[in-house]
Amino acid sequence: MIKEQRQQHKQLENEEALIRNSKADPEAFRLLYEKYFKRIFLFVHHRIGDKALTADITSQIFLKALTNLSKFQFRGLPFSAWLFRIALNECHDFFRKTKRERLVTLADDAAEILHTELTAETGLDDLLVKLPKILERLSESELQIIELRFFEQRPFQEVADILGITETYAKVKTYRILEKMRKLFLKP
Amino acid sequence: MKQKLIVMKPKPELSDQEIRSYMDFEGLLAKQKQASASKYVMKWSVVLLAGLVAGVLVWLPFRNDVDTTPNPGAHQQNEGQPGPEPELENFPVAVKQDTLSTEPERKPKTVPLSDGPISSASIEEKPAADKPVNEEAFYLQAEPVKGYAHLYQYFRAALVYPPSAIQDSVQGVSTVTFTINKEGMPEDIMITQSLGQAFDVEAIRLIQQMPAWKPATYNGKPVKSKITLPVTFQLKKVEVSHEQK
Numbered sequence: 001m002i003k004e005q006r007q008q009h010k011q012l013e014n015e016e017a018l019i020r021n022s023k024a025d026p027e028a029f030r031l032l033y034e035k036y037f038k039r040i041f042l043f044v045h046h047r048i049g050d051k052a053l054t055a056d057i058t059s060q061i062f063l064k065a066l067t068n069l070s071k072f073q074f075r076g077l078p079f080s081a082w083l084f085r086i087a088l089n090e091c092h093d094f095f096r097k098t099k100r101e102r103l104v105t106l107a108d109d110a111a112e113i114l115h116t117e118l119t120a121e122t123g124l125d126d127l128l129v130k131l132p133k134i135l136e137r138l139s140e141s142e143l144q145i146i147e148l149r150f151f152e153q154r155p156f157q158e159v160a161d162i163l164g165i166t167e168t169y170a171k172v173k174t175y176r177i178l179e180k181m182r183k184l185f186l187k188p
Numbered sequence: 189m190k191q192k193l194i195v196m197k198p199k200p201e202l203s204d205q206e207i208r209s210y211m212d213f214e215g216l217l218a219k220q221k222q223a224s225a226s227k228y229v230m231k232w233s234v235v236l237l238a239g240l241v242a243g244v245l246v247w248l249p250f251r252n253d254v255d256t257t258p259n260p261g262a263h264q265q266n267e268g269q270p271g272p273e274p275e276l277e278n279f280p281v282a283v284k285q286d287t288l289s290t291e292p293e294r295k296p297k298t299v300p301l302s303d304g305p306i307s308s309a310s311i312e313e314k315p316a317a318d319k320p321v322n323e324e325a326f327y328l329q330a331e332p333v334k335g336y337a338h339l340y341q342y343f344r345a346a347l348v349y350p351p352s353a354i355q356d357s358v359q360g361v362s363t364v365t366f367t368i369n370k371e372g373m374p375e376d377i378m379i380t381q382s383l384g385q386a387f388d389v390e391a392i393r394l395i396q397q398m399p400a401w402k403p404a405t406y407n408g409k410p411v412k413s414k415i416t417l418p419v420t421f422q423l424k425k426v427e428v429s430h431e432q433k
Contacts, residue, residue, distance in 0.1 A: 055210040
């Protein structure tokens with residue numbers, strides 16, 4: 001456990017040095033770009049579904065990150081969380097501007113976890129039928145939390161980092177949303 | 189949420205190679221340079237625009253000051269005048285806002301005339317131009333009793349082209365400067381721009397016999413004021429009048 005923490009700390013230190021260098025020389029950003037490109041690309045692709053559009057949006061995300069790098073202050077928050085936050089905003093802007101249908105990718109295991117959290121009274125199939133309508137009743141910020149926590153199965157700490165809230169608040173908010181979903185689900 | 193949602197099963201994961209094919213760091217750098225350049229241009233445009241606006245805002249009040257103070261040309265002309273009028277000299281500059289503040293010399297400057305020897309007239313009034321502005325003072329310019337239109341009509345009707353100058357076909361403008369005294373009568377008539385002896389005599393005659401003027405007033409009291417009028421001599425019109433004779 002201690003070894004893992006040390007390794008994580010070292011990684012953060014390396015990242016901090018890379019960001020510092022990138023502020024002075026954009027060429028130094030290449031390492032960060034290569035390190036996070038895949039994760040950001042997949043993050044966007046799960047929401048957009050189209051590869052070409054995903055490539056465009058990912059490029060836009062890194063451009064924003066590079067041009068606003070001077071505003072990034074290292075306060076123990078992973079750089080990835082900052083990138084994911086930009087990605088989330090870009091996706092949100094994209095849906096707002098284009099009025100495209102929003103995609104939510106739900107793997108089988110994630111669906112089961114969600115089903116267990118919501119209720120055991122009805123079957124999983126029933127949930128999957130009702131889920132689109134239930135999710136449509138959530139606000140964008142509520143949907144983001146459910147998506148990050150259950151559909152992408154991220155730890156609460158990461159969800160909190162991406163959304164810029166505390167871990168405790170992320171937990172509280174998640175269970176409030178689950179409660180709301182439960183009511184919508186059980187509503188005849 | 190109003191937005192349409194589609195819940196779908198995960199697609200087969202993209203291969204690393206495929207994802208890498210979308211990587212374009214060089215393109216990103218180029219875009220970043222372009223973005224920072226346009227940001228720089230934008231920033232300076234905003235700074236320049238703000239500077240310009242600030243400059244205009246600072247300049248505007250000064251411009252109004254210039255408008256309400258006497259012009260230096262008028263001041264010089266006044267000084268060059270032999271035997272200056274004591275009343276004119278001591279006269280504090282007072283400007284009535286609606287007649288002088290925005291265009292102090294414009295009002296009588298040009299009046300279009302369809303025919304007649306006089307095509308235009310201009311007036312300069314210099315009541316003690318070198319004195320400081322007294323904001324409470326109230327000054328009204330001198331003007332013909334029946335108005336400028338009537339005066340120009342008189343000029344057109346009364347001006348006679350000097351017969352002695354017909355041979356030389358002299359045409360042009362004589363400028364006459366005179367003082368309208370407290371009674372509204374012209375005095376100290378002088379030619380400031382001469383076309384010749386005969387023209388000067390005719391221009392002076394014209395001014396001497398012109399209709400009465402309302403004297404200028406300072407705080408309601410009549411005062412002397414200096415007027416400058418151009419008198420245009422055009423040969424063609426005079427020839428017509430000779431034929432008529």
